Amino acid sequence: MTTPPVAADPRQQSLMMRACRREPVERTPVWLMRQAGRYLPEYRAIREQVGFLELCKTPRLSAEVMIATVERLGVDAAIIFSDLLPLLEPMGLDLEFTAGEGPVIHNPVREAADVQRVRELADVDRVGFVMDTVAATRAGLPDSIPVIGFAGAPFTLAGYCIEAGTSKAWTLTKQFMYRHEAAWHDLLARIARAVSRYLVAQLDAGAQLVQLFDSWVGCLGPDDYRRYVLPHSRAALAEAARRAPVIHFASGNPALLPLLAEAGGSVIGIDWRIDLERGWEAVGFERAVQGNLDPIVLFADRQTVRQRTREVLARAGGRPGHIFNLGHGVLPGTPVENVLELIAAVKEG
Ligand code: CP3
Numbered sequence: 001m002t003t004p005p006v007a008a009d010p011r012q013q014s015l016m017m018r019a020c021r022r023e024p025v026e027r028t029p030v031w032l033m034r035q036a037g038r039y040l041p042e043y044r045a046i047r048e049q050v051g052f053l054e055l056c057k058t059p060r061l062s063a064e065v066m067i068a069t070v071e072r073l074g075v076d077a078a079i080i081f082s083d084l085l086p087l088l089e090p091m092g093l094d095l096e097f098t099a100g101e102g103p104v105i106h107n108p109v110r111e112a113a114d115v116q117r118v119r120e121l122a123d124v125d126r127v128g129f130v131m132d133t134v135a136a137t138r139a140g141l142p143d144s145i146p147v148i149g150f151a152g153a154p155f156t157l158a159g160y161c162i163e164a165g166t167s168k169a170w171t172l173t174k175q176f177m178y179r180h181e182a183a184w185h186d187l188l189a190r191i192a193r194a195v196s197r198y199l200v201a202q203l204d205a206g207a208q209l210v211q212l213f214d215s216w217v218g219c220l221g222p223d224d225y226r227r228y229v230l231p232h233s234r235a236a237l238a239e240a241a242r243r244a245p246v247i248h249f250a251s252g253n254p255a256l257l258p259l260l261a262e263a264g265g266s267v268i269g270i271d272w273r274i275d276l277e278r279g280w281e282a283v284g285f286e287r288a289v290q291g292n293l294d295p296i297v298l299f300a301d302r303q304t305v306r307q308r309t310r311e312v313l314a315r316a317g318g319r320p321g322h323i324f325n326l327g328h329g330v331l332p333g334t335p336v337e338n339v340l341e342l343i344a345a346v347k348e349g
Helices: 015-020 041-049 052-056 059-073 112-117 125-139 154-163 171-179 181-204 222-243 254-263 276-283 295-299 302-316 336-348
Strands: 095-098 102-105 147-152 209-214 246-250 267-269 288-293 322-326
Touching: 015 209, 015 322, 041 052, 041 059, 052 059, 052 095, 052 125, 059 125, 059 336, 102 154, 112 181, 125 147, 125 181, 147 154, 147 181, 154 171, 154 181, 154 209, 154 222, 171 181, 181 209, 181 222, 209 222, 222 246, 222 254, 246 254, 254 267, 254 276, 276 288, 276 302, 288 295, 288 302, 295 302, 295 336, 302 322, 302 336
Parallel strands: 147 209, 209 246, 246 267, 267 288, 288 322
Antiparallel strands: 095 102
16 A cells, blocks of 8 residues: 655644644644543443444444544544454453453463463454454544554553453562563563554554553553563554554653653653643653543533643643643543533633
């Protein structure tokens, strides 16, 4: 596939794509991590009919969920409706989403030798439904709305493989990392190669950019991030970054921001644990940033939502290259009218 030059391609001229390139924009683009999910009654209605993994594996429905959400919210980008974890299935992990507990992996990686059964993805056919979702989402939206593909980062995916599900402190993951360093690097290298192929395949299927989620790496300090994680995140991102903008997001530890930038990404995601201006300074003003309202602010009254949204915009200081987002995903139970209030406040500037 030949790519038209940026200036001639209408899909490259949206607010979001221009902000990724740090070009001047009329107003700050806005979208929200987990913008389609259980806080939306329409989504809950669909989920009464179909299980979560089944929904992810039905591209027509996944695309419909995200297109309807983008239209309802009026956001400036569509992340595909999918999840971090289905990629682990063709790699040999037995994944289930249970009603109360979220994701469960029935054959976790616990001993160094278990890494040998984590298969590298030779091709992406077995997650072809994700590429179909990208194409169907792209086909249903105007050129002004970029489609974002995504994957979990090597640390975060390894965390799920080792813990057998989600965790608060990622203690087993860190124990594995400190006790079996060679096996750890082997595991993360396998995941990084799979993630790299998967991100490139999503770009080939029609995504304008991709985001790497390192949702839980904030449980590490900077020295450990550099030693155990950075080379693998860099490997996961490099090929996609040659072709398109990449958003590199982590949560939980602002001290990692300069290292995230070093690992790669033309846009760095910042959470609320640092103010946006200081976070941007840590990233370096030569990159774009995405963030960083605390998602729990959306549980306050509308005036507070509006006020705190304006404060984030003020911290961006009118520099080119700010994409408004939350510091992490929208939580279940968030009042929809407050999400709409936030988006209106960003659009008013
Ligand atoms: O806007 C969107 O919702 C887009 C699709 C999307 C989902 N998950 C759908 C989802 C995206 C981008 C994700 C990413 C994801 N998945 C992350 C990174 C973002 C973050 O929050 O850090 C992570 C860590 C996961 C793993 C995951 N998926 C967990 C731990 C859970 C269970 C807990 C929870 O939040 O529900 C999921 C399930 C999940 N992924 C749901 C949705 C809409 C809820 C499933 C349901 O309908 O019951």
